[in-house]
Each structure stands twice: as structure tokens, then as C-alpha cells.
Amino acid sequence: MAMPSQRGEARLSAGGGTAAGLAANLVRRIDRLALPEAALVSVTLAVPELAGLTRLPAMADPWSWQRPSEGLALIAWGCAHSVAPADTAGLAAAYHGLDWAHLDADAGGAEPVAFLGHGFGGPDALDFPPALLRVPLLVLRRRGERCELILSHRGGVAPARIRAAWGEALEDFAQALAAPPLAAVPVLPRRVEEIPSPALYRQRVRAATQAIAAGRLEKVVLSRRILVEASRPLRPERLVEALVERHPSCAILTAGVDGRTLVAASPERLVACQGRDVGSYALAGTAPSDPADPFLGGRLLSGAKDRHEHRLVVEWISEALGGLCETLDVPAAPRRMGLGRLEHLWTPITGRLKPGAGLLQAAARLHPTPAVAGLPLAEARAVLAELGETRAGWYSGAFGWIDRAGDGEMAVVLRCAVLDGDRALLSAGGGIVAASEPEAEFAETELKLGIMLEGLRRA
Numbered sequence: 001m002a003m004p005s006q007r008g009e010a011r012l013s014a015g016g017g018t019a020a021g022l023a024a025n026l027v028r029r030i031d032r033l034a035l036p037e038a039a040l041v042s043v044t045l046a047v048p049e050l051a052g053l054t055r056l057p058a059m060a061d062p063w064s065w066q067r068p069s070e071g072l073a074l075i076a077w078g079c080a081h082s083v084a085p086a087d088t089a090g091l092a093a094a095y096h097g098l099d100w101a102h103l104d105a106d107a108g109g110a111e112p113v114a115f116l117g118h119g120f121g122g123p124d125a126l127d128f129p130p131a132l133l134r135v136p137l138l139v140l141r142r143r144g145e146r147c148e149l150i151l152s153h154r155g156g157v158a159p160a161r162i163r164a165a166w167g168e169a170l171e172d173f174a175q176a177l178a179a180p181p182l183a184a185v186p187v188l189p190r191r192v193e194e195i196p197s198p199a200l201y202r203q204r205v206r207a208a209t210q211a212i213a214a215g216r217l218e219k220v221v222l223s224r225r226i227l228v229e230a231s232r233p234l235r236p237e238r239l240v241e242a243l244v245e246r247h248p249s250c251a252i253l254t255a256g257v258d259g260r261t262l263v264a265a266s267p268e269r270l271v272a273c274q275g276r277d278v279g280s281y282a283l284a285g286t287a288p289s290d291p292a293d294p295f296l297g298g299r300l301l302s303g304a305k306d307r308h309e310h311r312l313v314v315e316w317i318s319e320a321l322g323g324l325c326e327t328l329d330v331p332a333a334p335r336r337m338g339l340g341r342l343e344h345l346w347t348p349i350t351g352r353l354k355p356g357a358g359l360l361q362a363a364a365r366l367h368p369t370p371a372v373a374g375l376p377l378a379e380a381r382a383v384l385a386e387l388g389e390t391r392a393g394w395y396s397g398a399f400g401w402i403d404r405a406g407d408g409e410m411a412v413v414l415r416c417a418v419l420d421g422d423r424a425l426l427s428a429g430g431g432i433v434a435a436s437e438p439e440a441e442f443a444e445t446e447l448k449l450g451i452m453l454e455g456l457r458r459a
């Protein structure tokens, strides 16, 4: 544990060195390297001494991604390059336009990474930018046993300037890692606003089922959000810690945008790529899981309404991804994915990409899936607009990372909150099909909101 002491003396671990010592050591290693030349330059250093310290430290506007079940953590610090395109297509253009040179100083084989995120499309009630691509100044990456620091900087400037910027960032980052965690006083956030009101949400579910019965569309995903207030500022890094512990199979992500922090524990993979292997999750159909009632999940698997809702998503993803793939594997029947108090129907879809196809191309085709929008998409968007629904803070958009070689993953932003001081705005929704009932749909959103509400008690 870090010992409280003066700046520069803070210890990274009981037996380890000081934060200042680590930073000085890394700076010496960087000084010996000949930096590559390009518009964007990166260097990766192995840092086994940080392997036990890949928790998100307290910082302003944190960007991070963790998949604890895969032993993956990416913690960013600062910004070397950022682009704010108008949409997902713009994200792909921004990424492919990067002139990015890299020096793998310890021959660990790892590529430098960029983070990216975007909203659902259309107005964002929190005015989050439609899309962002960011190459951080530093990324601490842990993958299994390996731990590395990736440093990036805009090229075309004197190497001494780059080294100075990295040196300063390394010092600050090491200090943040060594800072002792703040006392864990539990908070009880209370609801201060519900948008729409519970009664209006039920009414929207009814209106949606009527539009479906009238033959306008097959499915539409409605959502609601709640604003909660705590008695003191909420801390994203503590919320992340709680989510990592409770939902290790999810993608736990943060994106700091102008002092507000989006935090999510998403069970839904929009797309993941490794080489030409690609995968996406169809996730739709939800029920409470009750350990005392093992048959409940069985009912989810055999229930006609949820199976129908799920099948629509499987077919749509198979078609969207299939167009980019040489081979596609779609399991014949869904499985159950358990997430604490609820569970989903889940079909992991995998394939082999055609040459030239990649993660961002797949992401642009897959977003928004009928798991968060509806079918057909244009009619679903029209119904959402008629019902007056808006989404906020990238909820039901996507967030993830991509490395220089094109490997990476994006998750659908679900089970999320935007933290702003002592307040947090939580969003959740659910798919409405012909057989949906207002009360059950409302209860489903409450279950989904429960994941963040529970985490926030420890924020």
C-alpha cells in the first residue's frame, strides 16, 4: 500500500521504490532510445514493477478500459492526440488517417493504443460530443502477466520536447498511482429526478406495443434515466473498483469528458478483433435471476417473447457482420449470461474477416444493433422521436480501444452512469416487442439500473 508522505517520496508498494524513483528510472530508459519519426510517435516500455498497480488512480477526466476476466487493463493519462468527428464513420477516417510510428523498446510485441467512443446518434441530453478518438500521452497496459507503459506524442517537434512532456507525465502518473486510496465511506445516493416519470415510461411502452401491433415495426428499445445525488462528490475510481469486483466478465470503462465521467460495466460486446478473427454479442431478453429459483433462467430460455426479441438481434448481427466475413459461426441456440440479479439471453457470434475489413468498419455496420435501437432501424428512430425519447452521455453508443495494428474491442455503452460532482445520471432501457407488458418492462429497467446504484454506494 502506498505510504502517505511528501510528494516525491510516495511509495508505490510496501517493498518497492518511490514514485519519483520509478519516474526517474523510466526517464533514463527513454533518454537512451532513438525516437521514431512520424506525425504521431509512440514508445512501449515493459514495466513489470507496476504489474500490481493497474487500478484506476484518482485523476481528472479518466479514460480507461478493463476486462478483468481476461486480465486486461488499459489506464490512460493525458492526451497526445484527439479528434472529435461527427460520427462513427468519422472515427474510422480519423484512425486510418493516423501516421503513427512506434518503437517497441523491450520487444514485448505490443502495439500502442487509441481509445474511442461515440453516442447513440442524434441529440445527447448531456451534450457529449458525437464521437471522440484519443491517443493518450501515457497508457498503462496490463495483459495477463505482462505490464507495459505506452508513451505517445505528436511528432514533428524536437525530441527533447517530447522527452520533457513524457518525463512530466510519468512523474504525475507515478504520483497518482502511489497516492493512498481515500477512506471508503459508503454513500447512499438518493433519486432526485426520473426522466421520463415511471408513469410516462409505462405509457411509452404501451404506445410502442401499439405501433408494433399496427405493423409499423417489430421492435423498439425504450429507455429511461434517473438522476441521483450523494452527500459528497462521487469518485469514478472507487465506482470502477466496485464494478471490477462485482462484474469481472463485463467491460468496465471510463471516459472523462469536460469534468464529467462516464462509467459503465457493459456486458455487451459490439465488436472485438484480433487479427482477422472478429466477434460480436447478440444480447437481448432479460429476466431477474434468483439463486433460490434455478428454473427462472430456464423460463428465459423457453419464453416465446424473449426468444423472439433475441432472435431479431441474432439475425440482424449475423447479416451485418456476415457481409464483412469469409466465415461466420452463429450458434443455433442462445445461452444464459448471469449478471448478479439479472440474466440475459446471449449468443456470441464469431467470424473470420475478409482481407481489408477491420474493427471500425464492423463497428460502423453493427451500431446501433436492434438490442439498443429496434427494427427496422429508421422506423425505430422515428418512434423514439415521436415518443420524445432522448439519450444521454453516450448511453447505447459504443466505447473501446484499438491498437495501431487494428486489434481492439468496442462495447455497447450500457449499465452506465455519468458522474458529475455529487450527482450521477444513470440510463437503462429494454427492448419492446408485441408481447411486452409495461409493468414488466419498467421492472426490467429497475433491475438494470440496480447494477450502477449498487456500485455507486461504494463510489
Ligand SMILES: C=C(O[C@@H]1C=C(C(=O)O)C=C[C@H]1O)C(=O)O
Pocket (backbone or CB within 6 Å): 221, 223, 268, 283, 284, 285, 286, 344, 371, 372, 414, 415, 427, 428, 429, 430, 431, 432, 448
Ligand atoms: C438497453 C439495455 O440493454 C439491452 C437490452 C436488453 C433487453 O431488452 O433484454 C438486454 C441487453 C441489452 O442488449 C440497457 O441495459 O439499457
